[in-house]
Amino acid sequence: MNSERIKALADEISTKDIVLDVGCDHGYLAIYLKQHNLCQEVYVSDISKQALSVAQNNFKKYHLDIQSFLSDGFENIDVNITTAVIAGMGTSNILKIIEHKKTPSRLVLASNNEHYRLRKELNKRGYKIIDEKAILEKGHYYIILLCNIGKQRLNYKELKFGISNNDEYYQYLIDKNNEIISKVPALKKLHLKLDNLLLKGLIERK
Ligand SMILES: C[S@@+](CC[C@H](N)C(=O)[O-])C[C@H]1O[C@@H](n2cnc3c(N)ncnc32)[C@H](O)[C@@H]1O
Known part of the structure; x- marks a missing residue:
């Protein structure tokens, strides 16, 4: 408990x-x-x-x-x-x-x-x-x-990654995306790369 x-x-x-x-x-x-x-x-x-x-x-x-x-x-x-x-x-x-x-x-x-x-x-x-x-x-x-x-x-970024303002969580999402990025088709790869740019922006916003 x-x-x-x-x-x-x-x-x-x-x-x-x-x-x-x-x-x-x-x-x-x-x-x-x-x-x-x-x-x-x-x-x-x-x-x-x-x-x-x-x-x-x-x-x-x-x-x-x-x-x-x-x-x-x-x-x-x-x-x-x-x-x-x-x-x-x-x-x-x-x-x-x-x-x-x-x-x-x-x-x-x-x-x-x-x-x-x-x-x-x-x-x-x-x-x-x-x-x-x-x-x-x-x-x-x-x-x-x-x-x-x-x-x-909520805007796309807030809907997708939430509003926790937890940078460690955002970095965890980036790392997870990077783990799979080489194994997915080109369009999905592009989406993951864009998501990672948005996540980096969230981390660097302060
Ligand atoms: C994984 S347990 C989560 C237990 C606890 N809420 C927690 O977060 O630690 C999910 C529980 O939800 C119950 N559950 C699933 N659907 C439900 C429903 N429609 N109404 C009530 N209980 C439900 C299951 O029987 C199970 O006991």
């Missing part, structure tokens, strides 16, 4: 928030929030009975009283929440979950893939990304978005 990623998700939560961790799995985020008194209340949910029972066992182990819901997204949620955390899933799943009418205005999202599509679709659906972090854990970067209802039109 001693995870930089869990801590970074918790950092986006304010003490006024009534939180639902959608797809809680082990329940570690809720345990961390509760143990450190970081929100007004926290609930958890998961679509998987098995995952929920692991979470419930963990809550017992830490002597914590956390209400849990077996639910596909917000479907069976019958408590009022101000904030939903949806982390560790793919963009398609996240976008489907937040179509529900019970989706709260404040969202903490951490997708496993397609970050460009997620940012673009959030703007299109009337969400503003108000904070973004790129967190390195065990050699992998996790992108965490804090969103609220609001108008925003």
